[in-house]
Amino acid sequence: MKLTIQHVTHYDYSAPLQYALQSLCLTPQASAHQTVHEWTVTAPAPLHAQRDGYGNLAHTWSLARRSYGSAVRAGGTVETHASPWLVDKGTPIQLYLRSTRLTVADEQLKALGRVHLADGVTEDSAMALAQAVLQRVRYKPGATHVQTTALEAWEQGGGVCQDHAHVYLAACRANGVPARYVSGYFYAPDAPHLASHAWVDVCVEPEHHRWLSVDITHGCLMDERHVRLAVGLDYAACSPIRGVREGGGDETMRVRIDIRQAGEPAVPTFSQQQTQAPEP
Template identity: 55%
Template structure:
């Protein structure tokens, strides 16, 4: 499947900015799952490209002029191959054991750990068992927008019993780590005609072969392995490490943000 993607974030401020710096994690990489045919990112200032510690393509933008609005725009074309497996072959990718460590957003408390153990025996972890765990998380943390925020932790979402794809991914990642399975958070896009709210999506990857550094992508919201509908954008220990746009500012007063993501088939 060939997908054309447009992702725009607009900022409006009640007062002029004095200074701002933004980090953009909006550039996908080619892998066994996908081939990036073309991609462009623009921001309110000059962009400086780099690779972060998790192997993601990053851009940094500094805005020194006074402004009351800003715009970040990413667009391109990606061909997906429906492979749920990726292998960390690049030398800039960290070892799988890094993703065993709990993080503030993806940590497991005792109830979550005990619940995970009831669904998955670490010694018997394979693709089928991991899929069963993903289905369990989806049923335990129902997809219900408006119940959580970007700061909600895995234990909070688990106890509350509802959230969005970010929360479901965090609970799954925390459960896997508590069982000794390296797992990481994935930000990306999902082609769902008629459901634009799902265009910006999140899922998880679990490493079932640490020697080969081979990861299986799991969409917890849909309780399935990732397929040709998914475009993998960035990975990290949790959302905070690979948020599409993050930064700091001085001035600006109150901020209002508008985000729009559209995905269409370019081969239809």
């Protein structure tokens, strides 16, 4: 499936912005799953490209002048191949056994993973664990935020894709199974709020660096609807945009994501506005 994607993030400030620094993980890379035909990223200042510690192509930019607004844009055309299997020898697999603040497991999550993974990691066992996570942590937009941990989402019994991924990661790593967070896009014309998405790679064959991509939220393996952007230990490690600022007062962020099959008319599939006061 050939998909055309446009992702725009606008920032407006109630007071002059004095300084801003951002890191962008907004560039998909070629893999067994996808071919990137074209892709561009633009920001209010020159972009500096580099590979981060997870192998992602990241860009940083900084701005040191007064401004009341800015915008970051990313987009292009990606052809997906519906392959949930990936071989990735770029990063030591042991890295993805490490727990983080967002993926700490207690005895309940360790037991959850043990029930499904004790006899080894297969496609069937990986999917069974995904179903168990989704059965407990129901899809519930607005119930959590980006700082919600796996344990908090498990106790609340609700969350969104990043929470499903964090719970899954915690259960895997607590049982010695390497697993990593994946950020990306999801083509769903009938569910526009899912355009920005997250799922998990679980290492099925460590000796061959072979990973299986599992979408917990949809209860399926990664298919032609998914476009991969970046991987990391958790959301905080590979979020599409993260950064710091000085000044600006209250910040209003508006996000628009348009995903369509090549040749289809452009229709925005996801739009979100969020106002945030500066940190004290």
